[in-house]
Structure formats: C-alpha cells, structure tokens
Amino acid sequence: MKECLLCATSLETLPSWKSLVGMEEQEVICERCSNSFERADIKEEGTTLASITSLFMYNDAMKDYLHQFKFLQDIALAKVFRKELNGVLKGKTNIVPIPMHPEKKLARTFAQVEALLDAANIPYLNVLEKLDTGAMGEKTRRERLEMKPLFTLKQEIQIQPETYILVDDIYTTGTTLQHAAKILKEAGALRVEAVTLIRAK
C-alpha cells in the first residue's frame, strides 16, 4: 500500500496507462497535502541575474515541509516537487545547484538542492564551492552584502559563454543568488537565471 509522504494516508489512485508504461510518475502526496501548498509563480527580472523564477510561497505547509526535509533529514521528500521542478527545468542545460558547505552536507547527510534535482531527474553541474560557514540568518542585510564572496569556482572548471541556471531551495533576500551569479558572470557566463522552489516574503 502506498502512503502520502507527508500525512501517511493511503493513496488510492489507480495506476493510469501512462504510469503503467512508465510515462507518468506516480503521485507521492495526497490531494489534501498537495492543495496546502501555495503556488507563487513569480518571475523577477534584473541585471546580474536576468530572471528569478520562484514556484511556491513560504506558507505554513511549506514551513513544515522544509522542517521535515532539511531538519529531520527526510530525503524522501525530495520527490514531492519533482513535477513542478521538471516543469521549469526540463530540457535546460547548464543547471547549477547552489552548493552547501562540505561540513554541513556531512552533518545533513545530503545536499538538499541536489536531492531535489536528482528526484526530478534533472542533470546538473557542480561548478561552485561554498566558502563561508557562518549562518545567514544571524546577519543583517548590509552585513550579508558586504561580506566577502560566498562562493568560488571549482578548480579546472570552464564556464562557457552561454546561459546558466542557478537553482536554490528558498529565495529570501537574494544575496546568495546574487553572489553566485556574479561568480559565473565574471567567469564568462553570458546570462545567468535562477529558479527557486520557494519565495519567502
């Protein structure tokens, strides 16, 4: 018996012909849980970052989701948004997840953005490396902007004069994405866009 990954009620969906021939992925959460998330579909445009697309709002359901996914380390939940991520990223190239600091990744046992992309079956490039371990939450906006670079390009990585798409789980102030975009641009990227699962505020 299959259960909703979020509330454990049984999923009584009958497999469609598409799912039987492997063309359609089975649902992993129930309709009720699915409806508790609020679509955002915000697209902002700018200079360093040509565009930032966010898929969902940060509501109570999303807060619980992130808590279980990141804090309780429930990597199974990476599957929950695979359809939506596929919708914006399928067929795109040069997808770059925002990396985690290695120590933090070790503690969490997985990197959440990579897990989201893996679950959606989207290939990506690991070109960036996280430098600072200080928690963002404790710093004021100005401090964040004035901080030394958050990322560096990995050794022996060549950036092409093409479009790159950064992916992060949550977009709060945009500092993280701005820093990452700047690195890619300076290394020769023609255009940098971003996709985030969640838009806070």
Next chain:
Amino acid sequence: MMKDTDFTLRDFLAGRIWHREHIPFDTEIIDAHIKAGHIKVISGVTKTSKYFQQTHYFCRRCENEEQARFTTFQCAKCDGPCAYCRQCLKMGRVSVCTELIAWIGEDLVFANDHQIAWQGNLTPLQKKASAELIESNHQKKSHLIYAVCGAGKTEILFEPIYELLKDGKRICLAAPRVDVILELEPRLKAAFPETPIDALYGGAKPSLAPAQLILATTHQLYRFQEAFDVIFVDEADAFPYTADGTLKRAVKKAAKKDAPIHFVTATPSKQLIVEANKQGAISSIPRRFHGHPLPVPRYESLWNYKQKFEKGKLPPKLVNWVRERLDHQQPFLIFFHHIELMEKALPIFQTIDERIQSVHAAHENRKAHVLALRNNEVPGLLTTTILERGITIPNVQVAVVGAEQQIFTKGALVQIGGRVGRAVTYPDGDFVLFHHGISNAMDDARKEIVNLNKKGGKL
C-alpha cells in the same frame, strides 16, 4: 581513563535506547562510558539479506520492518548507500550509519519509600478490580480492566501502582493519545507526591532525574528497551495503537522480560477479551462510579446532510438541536467524520451562534477550545474523533453527524457516548446519532450500551 560511573548519565540512559547525537550529555562522557563498557553502541538500522536475497531493513529503535517505510539514499556521512526509518523519523532520524546507545552498566535501583496522597473512596466494583489487579501483579499475569466510560478507571490503578512503587519497581502508564497523558499527569502527581514522575509525549523534554513512574504516549516507548517491571496501557483500543503494529511491539520492547502488560479500556477488542479470558485475569465494571446508567443513543435521520452542507445549508433538525442546547445553556460537542466537511459546516453553525468553534488533530488551539467549552466561554464545539475519549465536561450533550460513516466504529460510538453524563451533578444527557442510514456499528454500539446497563443495573 575513567574511574567512576557518571550516575546522572546512568539515571537517564538506563532502560532507554537513544540517538547518540541527541543525548543531553557531553560527547567525552559518552565516549568514556562506551570505552569502560557501561554503554553499548547499536547500529540504528540493520540490513540483512533474507527473503530470497532481497535486502531487508530493520529499525533498532522502533522495530519497524515494513520495507516501504525505509528510504534508501546516497549518504554523505557514511559515503555510500544508506537507509533510514521513516516510521520514527520525528524522534530524530535513524539510519544505518546512526549510532544508538543503551546502558549496560551498573543497574538503576529505585526507592521504596513512597506516599499515596489520594484519599477518595472506591465503589465496591472498583475495589474488587483494584485487588484483582494487585493479585495479577503478584502472579506476573497480564490483566484486562474492562470498565465503562465513567467507571473511574484511573482510581482503580492507584493502589496497584502504590504497591509496585513500594517494591522498588519501575512502572509505565502508556496511552496512544497525548490528551490522555495530559489529563493523567496532574492526577498521578497529586496522588504520589514523593515519587519522581515523568510525562513523555512529542515535544516534552524528558527530565534527567530517574523517573520511577513514567507516563508516556505509546510512541515514546520506541525509546525504551527492557525498562519496565509493569506497563499499563490505557485506552488500548484507541487509534493509532490498534492500527499500528510497531506500537504494539514498542510496548513489548519497553517491558522487561516476563513483565506483565495490563490493558485498561471501555471498549476492548474481541481479541483482547479472548486473551484476557485465557489468562483468567479480567475485571469488568459495567457501571459508572455514580451508579447511573450510560446514555443510550437515539437515532435521527439526516438525509443528504453532505449535499446540504455543500450548499451552505444546515438541516433544520440540526438547527433545532443546537438551539435547544443554547436555550438550556448546555455545552455541546458535535462529531464529524471528516475535517473538510466539518470546516465547511463551521461557518454555517456560526450563523446560529458565532462563538461556536471547531477542533481537530492538527489544531493548535485544541486545548484552549476545550478549556473554553469547560469554562462556558464557548457554547459548543465541532470536532473530529480526536475528542472521542479522555475529556470530561460536566453536562455536555453530544451529537454525531453522519454516524453511519465507517470511522464511527462501535468502539468509537461507545466512547463518544461516554462523554455524556459523567458528572454526579449531571449524570444524564442527550446522545444523538444523526445519520444517512443506520449502520451495523450504530446498532452494535447501542446493543452494547443497553447490555452494559442491564448488567450494571443488576449489581
């Protein structure tokens, strides 16, 4: 090199099986005790190849082995394929590379000087059950207390618990629902003022002091292992205990070898009665402590109530029922089978009286709303089956909307009716089942209540 045992650590860890990273002690202290052989380290999830060479996972904390409740992944910590248990995830994730720790050093010895401050009187039936329970403890037999709602189950346990405490035994009183634990905690603390008592439920911090009497949701027993000399399972038929095999295993795992596991309930399953009869250890109390009979449900048809709610209308019968309660200033509970239907109905009910509220499992205001009902600050509540047991509100009147729905089993209906007429001052009240067709469960519940009243009346 460590010379002595850290007794605070022993007091906390003895009888428990704990996530090594989440223990409230310094790493060095833990390491030293492992080295000295006082603590044993256990892999959180074990992996075996049985069943035709397929990998089979087993959680060492909650003993889950339902394979669908394990997730395998590429783990950065152990740098390879790993798996974790989703059954007990909320207590801190346990995976193959997670270390659980258990105390194997010097035993924890409990005091045997205790005080019992409870001074109420037991009815002859309560007294008999209490004595029978004490006898079963002597014989290390598991015992079933089959007592109607309002029989005074908790008071029956006081004397047996006191006897066990004086013998230096460690005792657990477990219940599937947190509401039951929250209601038991102040009563037991008042009854045994000298005894270290700890109440454990999701979100409660365990104390470091060694509690001789532990009140816990059955979920919390995942974290115990061969800890208790006796376990009482209150409301043993309540969801999720009945539905979940791992919770039953958790109770067994938490008990020491040969420790009796007692059940206390108003609505035992057939299986529980059969097992108890086999042992010969069953006490039944078909009568409420105040001697009045249980309210017998009456049926009222409420055809197509769902469609009416969908259209934003309340069936007149329901309006009249609520108006009557308001006129007589009687607090009321209206049970629904489904949250969504209830939420749809709430604004319609609020047109009769805007103070009417609703509660369900995920509601943060649940406790506050129930308290408000008790204090007459709200006239009535709409609720899911979450309030079917554990709560006592003097003079409460009860209706079930959609009593024919599957979720309203015989046991659930008996429990719901058990909310009515509990107080000596108001020993009666209305218990009405609004329905779209009469189910077997409704008839079974009614029959059971009538039978119990017959039995109780003869005594």
